[in-house]
Amino acid sequence: MKSKAIFYHAGCPVCIAAEQSLANAIDPARYEVEVVHLGTDRARLDEAEAFGVKSVPALVMDGSAFHVNFGAGIDALR
């Protein structure tokens, strides 16, 4: 069974670079990657915070949040 990886972003330039390089590099044979735009899909904000996401872009894998560079604090999206 594939593991799930969720890439949270908000459309910022830093987010787009991270999505194109990092999220797209994840092995599709082992991971199912979901991309969530928290700026337009605010209903997922609580879920993202529950995973420990504090800023975007962030990648949640194996139950841990990995923050990539710094695009925007999650509070700015509420």
Added chain:
Amino acid sequence: MKSKAIFYHAGCPVCIAAEQSLANAIDPARYEVEVVHLGTDRARLDEAEAFGVKSVPALVMDGSAFHVNFGAGIDALR
């Protein structure tokens, strides 16, 4: 031809978690992943900084540095 991805770390707990989840998730069919421990391999510090690496763990892909969470500033490794 495979792209090259270089994961720079320094053995910190944040680095190890990022290596195990993020670096290991990269598609081996498309990327050749090199893992560099900057704490023990200080000869690679200048190269890492030239790629724009400011802290570890960081992943350099497609010529860009992606900093993951925050383990240690690169100046602390010199």
